[in-house]
Amino acid sequence: MDQIRIGIVGLGHRARGEWIPQLCRLAGFRLTALCDRITALHEPALALIPYRQDVRAFRAYDDLLAWDGIDAVALCVRSLDQGAMAAQALEAGKHVHAEVPASHSLADCWRIVLASERSDRVYHLGEQVRYAGFVEAWHNLVAAGRVGRVVYVEGQYIGYYGTTQFSQDPSTGAFYSVEELAAHPEARPTVLQTMPPIHYLPHELSPLLKVIDDRVVQVVGMGTDAPSWNHPEINQPDLQVALMKTAKGSVMRLACGFTCPVPHGLHHWYHIHGTRGRLEMERSGLEKPKLWLADEQMHQPAAVDWRWQRTDAPREAAAAGHLGTDYYAHASFREALLSGKTPELDVYRAMETAAPAILAAESIERGSIPLAVPDFRPGPHRARGQAPVEAA
Ligand SMILES: NC(=O)c1ccc[n+]([C@@H]2O[C@H](COP(=O)([O-])OP(=O)(O)OC[C@H]3O[C@@H](n4cnc5c(N)ncnc54)[C@H](O)[C@@H]3O)[C@@H](O)[C@H]2O)c1
Known part of the structure; x- marks a missing residue:
């Protein structure tokens, strides 16, 4: 294969703003299909493709998977079923390049793992923060032992994009803010009013677990109660927090919330102790990232100009979203299919960014009880029955 024939599923913000333009631009990809159950979104998506006459538009996902004109699907849906949809594609013999989160249930995590193991198809999660410049630098410092043994890790995505993403007209795809709801009775709550906010931890767990080269084994969660205190029209807690223990013994504190204003551009925050x-x-x-090393005669932390942008970014990355980091996710998937290399965010690492978040929400639901995170990797623990029981 020297070109990946790919169909993009879900033609919302992310597909039209990033994935379609990128996959049209990057060598090695050929967009052959688009799919969204909202047919009103087909034309705006087709309009972005220079060779639109060669692209087939589907309304039903099953019809796309049954079509032999694609090798892979790019899953850009926002759905509680996005894990099941990834597994379904693998089961239909298609490679999967998925948007985050990888899954919203443990059963779907297992279904993806087993489907990818039983097929020779690639599952790849397109999480991009793990490729950021600061993540690469931190990974190297931790691997070289410069900060010693990692005791404590913090990450948070406390973001705010107004209220439009919480209500949508299912026939036109138009989104409405809470102030516009009275004039638009056709608007319905989106999945963001059903999905626990803490499920959206891939941009924390993916880069931080890369930095410490670890996985989460135990989770406990806590949160405020729905509806939002800030926007009572939104049936979501304003904040959910999880404490996690890793296989190497570190403690992590991770938080998510999307209904309270924050200063612009300060949605994510990361810390390693x-x-x-x-x-x-x-x-x-008003400040820079900070580095402090106990063995280097440093009375105070040093300000370091670490950024999301990489100093070694190729030209192709310049036009990519999230300060160029989106490029690396597509490049990793491309390399996996065209060169047979295991992708950096393979199926096991991908599930390790999803399962702890799913269990954090379950912990909150069950009164903040601690829950064990399954190990998805092949090994004797799998033979003891964990996978089949979880997948049932
Ligand atoms: N990597 C990032 O930084 C980043 C940023 C934003 C969003 N995302 C992720 O990207 C995905 C898409 O987000 P978005 O903001 O574009 O959402 P969106 O709601 O704007 O678009 C999603 C589209 O998927 C379609 N869809 C859902 N289920 C479908 C199905 N079964 N069959 C066909 N179409 C279906 C919907 O009709 C909708 O048009 C989400 O998973 C989100 O979490 C990632």
């Missing part, structure tokens, strides 16, 4: 040093991203535009 080790036995011999600390790494910290900036908390505001």
Whole structure:
């Protein structure tokens, strides 16, 4: 194969703003199909493709999967079924390049793992923060032992994009803010009013677990209660927090919330505390990220110009979203299919960004009880029955 024939499923913000333009631009990809159950979105998506006459539009996902004109699907849906849809594609013999989160249930995590193991198809999660410049630098510092043994890890996505993403007209695809709802009785709550906010941890767990080269084994969660205190029209808690323990014994504190305003551009924050040093991203535009090493005669942390942008980014990355990091997710999937290389965010690492978040929400639901995270990787623990029981 020298070109991946790919169909994009879900033609909303992310597909039209990033995936369609990128996959049209990048060598090695050929968009052959689009799919969305909202047919009103087909034309705006087709209009972005220079060779639109060669692209087939589908309303039903099953019809796309049954078509022999694609090798792979790019899953850009926002749905509680996005994990099941990925597994379904693998089961239909298609490679999967999926948007985050990978899944919203443990059963779907297992279904994806088993489907990818039983087929020779690639499952790849397109999480991009793990490729950021600061993540690469932190990974190298931790791997070289410069901060000692990692004791504590923090990550949070406390973001705010107004209220439009919470209500949508299912026939036109138009989104409405809470102030517009009275004039638009046709608007319905989107999945963001059903999905626990803490499910949206891939942009924290993916880069942070890469930095510490670890996986989560135990989770406990807590949150405020729905509806939102800030926007009572939205049936969601304003904040959910999880404490996690890793296989190497580190403690993580992760948080998500999407209904309270924050200063612009300060949605994500990351921090690593080790036995011999600390790494910290900036908390505001008034400061820089910080590095402190106990063994280097540093009385105060040093400000370091770490950014999401990479100093070694190729030209192709310049036009990609999220400060160029989106490019690397597509490049990793392309390399996996065209060169047979295992993708950096393979099926096991992908599930490790989803399962702890799913269990954090379950912990909250069950009164903040601690829950064990299954190990998806092949091994004797799998033979003891964990996978089949979970997948049933
Ligand atoms: N990587 C990132 O930084 C990033 C940023 C934003 C969103 N996302 C992820 O991207 C995905 C899409 O987000 P969005 O903002 O574009 O959402 P959106 O709601 O604007 O678009 C999603 C589209 O999927 C379609 N869809 C849902 N289920 C479908 C089905 N079964 N068959 C066909 N179409 C279906 C919907 O009709 C909708 O048009 C989500 O998973 C989201 O979490 C990732």
